[in-house]
Amino acid sequence: MKTIHLIGIGAGNPEHLTLEAVRVLNTVDVFFLLEKDGVGKDALLDVRRSILEKHATAKPWRVVTSSTPARDREAANYEAAVKDWRDKRSEGIHAMIANEMADGEIGAFLVWGDPNLYDGMIDSLLQIQAEDPNLGMDFTVIPGITCIQALTAAHRIPLNRIGESITITTGRLLEDMDPAEVTNAVVMLDAKRTYRGFAETGHTIYWGAYLGTSNQILARGPVGDVSAQIDQALDNGRQRNGWIMDTYILRSNAEPGDKKGH
Structure with a gap:
């Protein structure tokens, strides 16, 4: 079984992580960092890397990064555009879990704020589970400061x-x-x-x-x-x-x- 944690990391302050989030960070083998295209993407990655360097100190870990697809923000049908974007993002997330994790390993996505509020990662993992039960993946949600x-x-x-x-x-x-x-x-x-x-x-x-x-x-x-x-x-x-x-x-x-x- 592959285990994924969705970890809420707050708005960017490394001290805003909960004690539960810090504990879980220190069990992770591979951190998946989704990067957005455009100016500022390196800064957004640096914030998450600084959180790992500060708190994930108990064991060795590795980082896998992947670009997220751009969303059509001018589309006439907002709901359809978001669904299309999420479907494409889910495909990338599925590939990362399938190709970059061994059975028995623990992976994590660092989610801005709280994974339950205007994010979509929960829906993506539920979709992946439904479409590929042979992946052998389960996940947990670690709430964060919004x-x-x-x-x-x-x-x-x-x-x-x-x-x-x-x-x-x-x-x-x-x-x-x-x-x-x-x-x-x-x-x-x-x-x-x-x-x-x-x-x-x-x-x-x-x-x-x-x-x-x-x-x-x-x-x-x-x-x-x-x-x-x-x-x-x-x-x-x-x-x-x-x-x-x-x-x-x-x-x-x-x-x-x-x-x-x-």
Whole structure:
């Protein structure tokens, strides 16, 4: 049997790994690192390698890297494009497990944040198991600190106010939401800077990038007051580091429980 661990590594700070994650790292024979094409890919690999050098000290291990396919971000059918991309990525992951692991070995993928939140690796491994039962592979999931937790900690705010629900969504879905219905929303994967559409809706933004690392950048305030600052931080961060990961919370200024017309 080949065992795969999906290990949540947080937002990039080596000290954000859980004790369970550190323990499991030290049982691994081969670490699979998926690299993205483009500027900044070396920096993303370096973060993961630094985590291994800091924490995986109990036994020898090896690293196998593979490029992930590019996703068609302009496709008219978003769901179909994502499925096609995941299918191609699963093919590469399957090949790595089949060709780079011996029976009885332990492998691991280092997953940004938590493997359960907007990642897809769990679905990929389930797909591989279903399509190739003869591979003899099983897997576990080791939770990690999410960018959401890192963001609220950095801003020293609770995730919700009293009696308030929480929406976790993407920038793509936020575009179609009625601002009046956005009371407390965590927004991830916002390549189009959708927060700009809330500049005059009375919302406050709590924004952060490179959370928990030495490059951490924070901004907070009424969206109309700080959106230009966030735009500049995004441009500067991408130019300086070649990549950027950011997350934010949008909150209406109405108190939880307030109703329209009251």
